[in-house]
Amino acid sequence: GAGVSQSPSNKVTEKGKDVELRCDPISGHTALYWYRQSLGQGLEFLIYFQGNSAPDKSGLPSDRFSAERTGGSVSTLTIQRTQQEDSAVYLCASSLAAYNSPLHFGNGTRLTVT
């Protein structure tokens, strides 16, 4: 079966522009996560969706970041007025509902803000 799909794979944008990153999770996975990896850093949690529950947004670094998950499936991460420090690889992952179910990651979107 298909894995987690992210698009675009690469995105170069000018400082101040808005960007949208898309994630298609594995079918049947009710949990969806966004992480980012900045250069030389570990994986930083951004946001978590589980079914119809309110998302855990505790990792979003500023109010310029938002995410939604439509119909319990596809998710979009939006960054408004991008800054150079937003440059990173943005990774989406999905899993079954159990807390000890491994996350299945997509290949990420490499965002470069110039």
Next chain:
Amino acid sequence: DQQVKQNSPSLSVQEGRISILNCDYTNSMFDYFLWYKKYPAEGPTFLISISSIKDKNEDGRFTVFLNKSAKHLSLHIVPSQPGDSAVYFCAAIIQGAQKLVFGQGTRLTINP
């Protein structure tokens, strides 16, 4: 506040020898631990996990050890193979929290 720490950014091991990757954590509430492996331009893939009720879990060439009193876990790969060259992340979670906390990663290079 880095709750999960991998203090070695890189490790180089000769093919056929044992690779030992280390991870320390500070939150005693963590009760499940995982290791992920990441190749360039790909997302991390799950490798092996361990529950806090165990101190060892083995899967083929990979063994994870957990020392709760020291808040330390390690991943052993034996024998190491060139395809094991990748970045390895350890991660931890608290039951019910649903938020996996990752370390910074260790880049493992297996030399022929």
